[in-house]
Amino acid sequence: MNDEILDIVIVGGGPSGLSAAWHLRERSPVVLEERGRLGGRLKSEPRAPYWMNFGGHLFPSAGSNMHDLVQDLGLEVIEIPGLKTAMTFAGKVYRAKRVEAYPFVLPMSFKERVELVKVGTRLMTTVARWHRIARPRPGEPDSARRERIARFRAGETFRDLLGRPSRRVDEIFQAAARRAAAEPEQQSAGVGVALFGAVWSGKKDNTALNLNGGSGRVGQAMLEHLGDRARLGAAVRSVRQEGDLVRVAYLRDGQEHTVTARQVVVAVPAHLARKIVADLPAAVDDALRVPQYGSWVGMTMITDEPGPMPYDDIYAMTTPDRTFDMFFNHANPLRRPGRREPGGSLMCYAGGATAERLLKLSDAEITDIYTREILELFPALRGHIVESHIQRWFIGGTYRSLSDAAFEPLIEYSREPGHRIHFAGDYFAPLGQMEVAVTSGKGAAEMVSRELAREPRTSGAA
Numbered sequence: 001m002n003d004e005i006l007d008i009v010i011v012g013g014g015p016s017g018l019s020a021a022w023h024l025r026e027r028s029p030v031v032l033e034e035r036g037r038l039g040g041r042l043k044s045e046p047r048a049p050y051w052m053n054f055g056g057h058l059f060p061s062a063g064s065n066m067h068d069l070v071q072d073l074g075l076e077v078i079e080i081p082g083l084k085t086a087m088t089f090a091g092k093v094y095r096a097k098r099v100e101a102y103p104f105v106l107p108m109s110f111k112e113r114v115e116l117v118k119v120g121t122r123l124m125t126t127v128a129r130w131h132r133i134a135r136p137r138p139g140e141p142d143s144a145r146r147e148r149i150a151r152f153r154a155g156e157t158f159r160d161l162l163g164r165p166s167r168r169v170d171e172i173f174q175a176a177a178r179r180a181a182a183e184p185e186q187q188s189a190g191v192g193v194a195l196f197g198a199v200w201s202g203k204k205d206n207t208a209l210n211l212n213g214g215s216g217r218v219g220q221a222m223l224e225h226l227g228d229r230a231r232l233g234a235a236v237r238s239v240r241q242e243g244d245l246v247r248v249a250y251l252r253d254g255q256e257h258t259v260t261a262r263q264v265v266v267a268v269p270a271h272l273a274r275k276i277v278a279d280l281p282a283a284v285d286d287a288l289r290v291p292q293y294g295s296w297v298g299m300t301m302i303t304d305e306p307g308p309m310p311y312d313d314i315y316a317m318t319t320p321d322r323t324f325d326m327f328f329n330h331a332n333p334l335r336r337p338g339r340r341e342p343g344g345s346l347m348c349y350a351g352g353a354t355a356e357r358l359l360k361l362s363d364a365e366i367t368d369i370y371t372r373e374i375l376e377l378f379p380a381l382r383g384h385i386v387e388s389h390i391q392r393w394f395i396g397g398t399y400r401s402l403s404d405a406a407f408e409p410l411i412e413y414s415r416e417p418g419h420r421i422h423f424a425g426d427y428f429a430p431l432g433q434m435e436v437a438v439t440s441g442k443g444a445a446e447m448v449s450r451e452l453a454r455e456p457r458t459s460g461a462a
Ligand SMILES: Cc1cc2nc3c(=O)[nH]c(=O)nc-3n(C[C@H](O)[C@H](O)[C@H](O)COP(=O)(O)OP(=O)(O)OC[C@H]3O[C@@H](n4cnc5c(N)ncnc54)[C@H](O)[C@@H]3O)c2cc1C
Pocket: 011, 012, 013, 014, 015, 016, 017, 032, 033, 034, 035, 038, 039, 040, 041, 042, 054, 055, 056, 057, 058, 059, 234, 235, 236, 237, 267, 268, 269, 272, 276, 296, 298, 349, 393, 395, 396, 397, 424, 425, 426, 427, 432, 433, 434, 435, 437
């Protein structure tokens, strides 16, 4: 396997690397992926007629780069009919179609109601501003919009924006904030606002879709497309530019391999990219320290109930009164009016400080806690959880905290012509999401194409 010279090597087979691979498909890129599957943090397994979902699941709507990618791959996105704004409070489930209604719906004291209105209004006003900032402007490059979003409320924490409301009110915002895999004190206000902006987008919900069959189908479809150009179980150890070529060393099946490429896209989380890419300019290395990573601990369940369940109309529920922060009903997008198919697929997860605590427990202990708290909410589920799996995402979500270091040097480096090593990942925005990942992968692919167009073609692709 030594001494191969390829046009393009992509390191990392998550959405960002796969997007780069797809946009460079005419140049037969090789993807090196450490795990035994493609897809990264998009992961699901079929359990007909449902699927078990372990990672990312809310897909952006038409007009997004992710939507284009799944369409190109021949995959089907489906609408989510269920509520995404359900909430538990003091042990009960509440179903407001608009989150603004909660101060008037939840059983709270007068003081709590006033606090919820106050913090909610402040947040809503800031989200409206964020939407204006995030809107693409005619003719501007993606990078300009990205920089504008990155600067938005970057100099204060989300805690600064929320203030210190009383416990039960604070728990609502805390649970929602942990969807960024971090506590309000850890994430910048811009991250918290982007998070609320993504789920609280007024008339137009831009994360309204599911992938039929589960998000894991993205990786499977790309594996079928790439064939043996996807090298699974290939853990990249170093990426080093040597003259006009880049040498990539990786470990596979216990053996050291080296491959040489004209262009390389490094599509792994930022802190891992720092470890493997040699001789980076100091400002770029510093920029790669800016994105922070937090964990999530989830439980995915397959159920066998014979008929309707009390959560059938819900897709996503924030659960501030539980150990987990969020609860999802992954069967909801498959429910049709009329006969209700038996069984279902559920998921719950915790992020931030709770996830850190749970990571110290065994799977059985986490299963006990989550199961008990789900059954308290939905006693009808007792005896119907037939399969469950604890998923530990040590690298769960990426977010920005307050940092003196600037991220712009990485963006500038990625834009400058003449480089042979390019970066991609969901860490290109303050809040990591699959759309950020595939957009950065597409951007890296454009740079690679531009660079390769200046050179003669290589025929040595494996
Ligand atoms: C529980 C959960 C829920 C989520 N929900 C949503 C959602 O609803 N909507 C949304 O938009 N996003 C969601 N996300 C986030 C989304 O999954 C990520 O933004 C996206 O997967 C990031 O893609 P990426 O390619 O940048 O990184 P990753 O998906 O992490 O892919 C990186 C890949 O690089 C590989 N790798 C790392 N190091 C090496 C190495 N040295 N050599 C070779 N390979 C290596 C990894 O194994 C991995 O496959 C969720 C994530 C999780 C975990």
